[in-house]
Amino acid sequence: MQKFNAAQWVNPNIRSLKVYTSARDEYSGAPGIMLDANESPYNNGVNRYPDPNGRMLKEWISKYRNVDPACMVLGNGSDEVLDMIFKCCQVAGGNIVVPSPSYGMYDVLAATYGMETRKVLLDDGFGLNATNLLQTVNEQTRLIIVCSPNNPTGNVLAQEEIEKLLQSFKGLVVVDEAYIDFAGAPSLVMLLGSYPNLMVVQTFSKAFGMAGLRLGVGYASAEMITFLHKVKLPYNLNILTQQNVATQLQRLDKVVANIHECLLQRDLLCNALVQLPCVEKVYPSDANFLLVQFDDAPKVLAYLLQQGIVVRDRSKEPLCNNCLRITVGTPEEDQLLLKTLKLYEENLVYRP
């Protein structure tokens, strides 16, 4: 097969677009007298524009993930990275191919850019079948997007199947790894050198516990990254995010301990949930949430809401009949959830 060529693949407008640069991009010396950007000179901690390249953050991520900073783009959350990918790759009349059920944002972005979403059902057990996906690809397919571990099903998708997509699809394959740090499986960033059409997306929102700071990372070939930088807004990462993330990253042992605790707690919660008569099934999870099938999800959902416990209704998703997605909380929160579900059963004078 012909080698993926990012310049050939991106939207022609993007290909010829000249990247917006600020004087700050070109200046990397010690802080000088900055009279280039019409900022206020009066220091209040936020009067200067942030580093448009996020150099400090990229250096850290580069060491942690073992990826060249030239192969990274940073976004205001990984949702923004996904948006940049769509901006680069969209064409009128194009489509995307995604497994189903999966993360709802792919659909929203495709619709935003006037593209069709072609959904292919996952197998039993929510496994990915590359052959099925590839049969749905046509000449208009711009992107294949898979999420691993998948949201809302929680399972890692087989690397072998993802590699089949990378080998057979001539366009960009995006792997959304929002939950990878909870999984036993390694990140596919290690395959970047082997597949020029691979793009991996990660976030600091979940395992790193920084959802409020908004930081997402995209990894791809250095060439693909140059196109993503053309559509990236120059100051998408604000100065508080950049400073705060850097500070948080100095406490990495805390992040690791929290992940560990979450996994223990997930197993405890899972074991307790399967004992409940109202629970039909708890799906295996490689993430920080459980997909739980109840006998009557709408009733359980309504009861939990009434008790001030908010979980995600996924019961209308394909293959997710009567399923709710429940994030693993603190031990106290999980105990309260279990207690509330037991009360629900008693209130219904539950008879299995």
Ligand SMILES: *Cc1c(COP(=O)(O)O)cnc(C)c1O
């Ligand atoms: C939470 C989530 C995201 C969004 O993460 P942000 O970085 O907070 O924008 C992306 N993909 C999946 C699958 C998610 O579950």
